[in-house]
Structures are given as C-alpha cells and as structure tokens.
Amino acid sequence: xxxxxxxxxxxxxxxxxxxxxxxxxxxxxxxxxxxxxxxxxxxxxxxxxxxxxxxxxxxxxxxxxxxxxxxxxxxxxxxxxxxxxxxxxxxxxxxxxxxxxxxxxxxxxxxxxx
Amino acid sequence: xxxxxxxxxxxxxxxxxxxxxxxxxxxxxxxxxxxxxxxxxxxxxxxxxxxxxxxxxxxxxxxxxxxxxxxxxxxxxxxxxxxxxxxxxxxxxxxxxxxxxxxxxxxxxxxxxx
Numbered sequence: 001x002x003x004x005x006x007x008x009x010x011x012x013x014x015x016x017x018x019x020x021x022x023x024x025x026x027x028x029x030x031x032x033x034x035x036x037x038x039x040x041x042x043x044x045x046x047x048x049x050x051x052x053x054x055x056x057x058x059x060x061x062x063x064x065x066x067x068x069x070x071x072x073x074x075x076x077x078x079x080x081x082x083x084x085x086x087x088x089x090x091x092x093x094x095x096x097x098x099x100x101x102x103x104x105x106x107x108x109x110x111x112x113x114x
Numbered sequence: 115x116x117x118x119x120x121x122x123x124x125x126x127x128x129x130x131x132x133x134x135x136x137x138x139x140x141x142x143x144x145x146x147x148x149x150x151x152x153x154x155x156x157x158x159x160x161x162x163x164x165x166x167x168x169x170x171x172x173x174x175x176x177x178x179x180x181x182x183x184x185x186x187x188x189x190x191x192x193x194x195x196x197x198x199x200x201x202x203x204x205x206x207x208x209x210x211x212x213x214x215x216x217x218x219x220x221x222x223x224x225x226x227x228x
Contacts, residue, residue: 009154034216043118043204043219044157090156101147101172102217106156 002027002093006105013081014113021076021108023065023091032094033074034102035065039087047089050074061085086112117141118220120205126226133192135223137205144210146188147217148172148180151202163188164210195227 003026013019025031032051036044048059055067065076074091088109094102121136139146145164149157149172159172161180169180177199181189188207192199202224206217 036216036219041221043221044206044217045219046216049216101159101162104149104157106154 002031002095002103004091004093004103004105006089006091006108008108009106010109010111012111012113015083016080019076019078019081019085019110021089021091021110023074023076023105024072025074025091025093026072027093027095030069032102033065033067034092034094035059035063035074035076036090036092036104037061037087038090038107044090047076081110081112083112083114086110118205118207118218120203120220120223122223123221124224124226126228127192127195128228129196131192131195131227133195133225133227135190135192135203135205135225137188137190137207137220138186139188139207139218140186141207141209141218142185143207143218144185145208145217146182147206147208148178148188148190149204149206150174151204151222157204160190195225197227199225200227201225 005024034049035047038044047063048057050057050067088107090107091105092102118139147162148160163169163182179191202222204222205220208217
C-alpha cells in the first residue's frame, strides 16, 4: 500500500526567506507525486506534479519540487516566501494502477512572519 | 476552468438527522471522491466513484453512504449523523485514463453535528 509522510506539522519562516517542505513516500514502483496547497477556508489547489521525466518539477506561484527516488522524497521548495504563501500544504502519492486514487500526507502548516 | 461546487459551505445538524452533502463538477470527469479533513489527520478518503452508479469504499466508509445517479453529481449521505462526524468534507473529481492527472477540489463543507 502507498503512504506519505510529511514530517513537519508546522513551519514558520520569515517573509523573503527560502522554504523547504519535506515529503517522503512509500510505494513499490514509480509513483505519481503531487503537492497541493489549501488556503484558509478553501479547497485544495494543485501546485505541481511529477509522473515521469525531469526530476525537478516547476509549479505555480514560484514553487518547485525535486523527485529523489533513492531517498523516496519529493520535497517542495521556494526561494523567497511571500506573506500570501501562508497556508496548509499537502503532499500526495498516486498509484499508476489505482483508478485515480491518491493518498495524502497529514499536511504542513506554513506561517510567514513579516 | 474545472469547477467543483459543493451545496453548502457551512451546515449545522442534530444528532440522528439524515444529512445530504452534494457535489457537482462541470468537466465531465469520470472519477469523483469524498474526503473528510480533520486537524492532524490530513485527508481521509470516505468513498469514491469511477462511473455512474459505481462506487468503492475508501479508508473510512463507516457511517456514510454515497449516490451517483448522474456523471456530474456525487452525493455523500450520513444516514444518522453523530457528533464524531463533525468535520470538513471535501469533494474532488479527476479524469480517468490520463497519465498523472490530478484531482480538482471543491471549497469544502464544514459540518457541525450537535
């Protein structure tokens, strides 16, 4: 069975600082990997996804993530955080043979200090 | 733009009531999902459907049922609401058969059961 671990429940960074959110997955083959963001009171929005090819993936809002098969990781990064990035971030893994189902991590809440 | 709408943003019900949560998507997606979201527990899949009248249990189906009579509409039913079903409920949809396709989420329904 697939699973996702987001080790950090809550992260605080200063505006303008760099950001890295960690995600580790468990899956027997090459998975589909996703990062979603949820602003307060909203549904989830896709930031980026990986399913094949280049292991460094660019997303919306200046985010990127790198798939590292050897470490079973898919960490999300942003070089300079803006106050509007404060939100909850979810990593998800989808199996290639699972009818579109994804398994989500527990989420990381990002607070941005002025 | 894909749009997933949910019938209510906030709902307050009494213990024992039958509760219907409605979800509609406008992009002709085959797959539809119901999740509940609780602090520290991430998103947990309740039920999903990959076609009209087809459904499969997710990770936490107990106390819930679903209905999909039309492709665009997926309903979650709480047969007899209980206080432990107080939660945020998220509906999502995705297209079947496309490599690496993500899920599109509605804004959520915050249900309180008194």
